[in-house]
Amino acid sequence: xxxxxxxxxxxxxxxxxxxxxxxxxxxxxxxxxxxxxxxxxxxxxxxxxxxxxxxxxxxxxxxxxxxxxxxxxxxxxxxxxxxxxxxxxxxxxxxxxxxxxxxxxxxxxxxxxxxxxxxxxxxxxxxxxxxxxxxxxxxxxxxxxxxxxxxxxxxxxxxxxxxxxxxxxxxxxxxxxxxxxxxxxxxxxxxxxxxxxxxxxxxxxxxxxxxxxxxxxxxxxxxxxxxxxxxxxxxxx
Amino acid sequence: xxxxxxxxxxxxxxxxxxxxxxxxxxxxxxxxxxxxxxxxxxxxxxxxxxxxxxxxxxxxxxxxxxxxxxxxxxxxxxxxxxxxxxxxxxxxxxxxxxxxxxxxxxxxxxxxxxxxxxxxxxxxxxxxxxxxxxxxxxxxxxxxxxxxxxxxxxxxxxxxxxxxxxxxxxxxxxx
Numbered sequence: 226x227x228x229x230x231x232x233x234x235x236x237x238x239x240x241x242x243x244x245x246x247x248x249x250x251x252x253x254x255x256x257x258x259x260x261x262x263x264x265x266x267x268x269x270x271x272x273x274x275x276x277x278x279x280x281x282x283x284x285x286x287x288x289x290x291x292x293x294x295x296x297x298x299x300x301x302x303x304x305x306x307x308x309x310x311x312x313x314x315x316x317x318x319x320x321x322x323x324x325x326x327x328x329x330x331x332x333x334x335x336x337x338x339x340x341x342x343x344x345x346x347x348x349x350x351x352x353x354x355x356x357x358x359x360x361x362x363x364x365x366x367x368x369x370x371x372x373x374x375x376x377x378x379x380x381x382x383x384x385x386x387x388x389x390x391x392x393x394x395x396x397x398x399x400x401x402x403x404x405x406x407x408x409x410x411x412x413x414x415x416x417x418x419x420x421x422x423x424x425x426x427x428x429x430x431x432x433x434x435x436x437x438x439x440x441x442x443x444x445x446x447x448x449x450x451x452x453x454x455x456x457x458x459x460x461x462x
Numbered sequence: 463x464x465x466x467x468x469x470x471x472x473x474x475x476x477x478x479x480x481x482x483x484x485x486x487x488x489x490x491x492x493x494x495x496x497x498x499x500x501x502x503x504x505x506x507x508x509x510x511x512x513x514x515x516x517x518x519x520x521x522x523x524x525x526x527x528x529x530x531x532x533x534x535x536x537x538x539x540x541x542x543x544x545x546x547x548x549x550x551x552x553x554x555x556x557x558x559x560x561x562x563x564x565x566x567x568x569x570x571x572x573x574x575x576x577x578x579x580x581x582x583x584x585x586x587x588x589x590x591x592x593x594x595x596x597x598x599x600x601x602x603x604x605x606x607x608x609x610x611x612x613x614x615x616x617x618x619x620x621x622x623x624x625x626x627x628x629x630x631x632x633x634x635x636x637x
Contacts, residue, residue: 234613234617235613235617237617237620238612238616238617239591239613239616264620267620267623267627267629268592270569270570271588271620272592273570274573274577275489275493275577275589275592276593277489277574279488279489279492334523343595344595380478380479380482
């Protein structure tokens with residue numbers, strides 16, 4: 226069995242470690258259990274300390290148009306217009322056939338690109354940060370939502386959308402408020418270890434809710450979580 | 463023409479990607495530099511370098527570690543370009559007081575000051591882990607260290623911070 230010093234060294238290096246050997250030692254050692262609780266309390270403060278406010282100015286990115294780009298001739302514009310129109314028709318056809326599936330795939334792809342958001346924690350984001358993210362989508366959250374541990378305004382399908390992580394008894398749950406994406410009925414999906422649902426919100430697009438649940442042990446909790454979140458959302462328009 | 467359209471789309475996509483990651487990148491640079499103005503310069507310069515080198519980003523999902531690597535190199539270049547004088551951490555803390563102060567919480571302010579005092583070899587892996595969500599293996603790869611070396615640094619980083627905050631560490635929890 227792992228000794229106390231080794232346990233404390235390893236848990237101090239990674240307090241959120243899910244290593245079964247660490248868990249086994251902690252379960253069998255009251256002192257190290259207490260040590261871990263103290264460490265996790267410190268970790269919460271550390272996370273808050275590191276999250277200094279970093280307001281992003283409106284115009285920050287330095288990219289400029291390439292000097293080599295020349296204005297096109299008119300016939301080329303026609304060709305482009307025709308190509309774009311063709312693409313739109315084809316895309317719309319695909320979209321009509323598989324709307325839920327493609328939206329779900331995009332949601333999962335987006336989530337997979339932000340693994341740091343999935344952290345299990347009891348540290349909530351600052352109210353100012355959360356409000357900044359929600360403002361553009363014209364909504365706010367009541368305390369009934371629970372601990373919102375991550376809030377970012379993300380680029381998704383050509384729009385900025387709120388990407389939130391809410392801590393629930395079933396673990397971290399990600400929520401994307403998709404005011405620009407309408408779905409006709411709830412769509413459940415299970416892709417790449419992510420399980421979730423996209424539900425319609427009449428007049429406000431849809432909401433995607435998903436969790437990392439490859440074993441499917443918490444998927445039944447999703448409906449309750451969705452109901453809780455819908456109750457917590459207050460639309461301001 | 464197709465190149466121009468592709469270029470515009472690519473630029474818009476890359477810009478959106480950078481925009482969404484920018485707050486985290488700025489925070490990382492801030493804890494690296496301990497100077498907000500320098501952090502903004504480093505991130506801005508890094509974005510330009512990233513734009514020029516975007517073809518080397520094969521997977522958008524790996525954008526964050528890719529950009530962090532560019533930022534770390536750009537920060538290192540600031541030392542090559544000019545001789546950075548020895549820093550007085552107390553002066554740095556005073557200068558960044560508005561950033562470090564968490565209005566109603568003296569405790570957080572003290573912890574942030576302790577982070578400023580933490581040597582870079584401990585501060586950097588800690589920020590990568592706690593703020594950026596990197597695993598031990600990812601930190602090891604980014605910093606070119608072994609896994610055990612990363613664990614040791616993270617252990618020492620937390621112990622130093624906890625000691626600085628007056629927490630009593632048990633004998634087994636000491637370095």
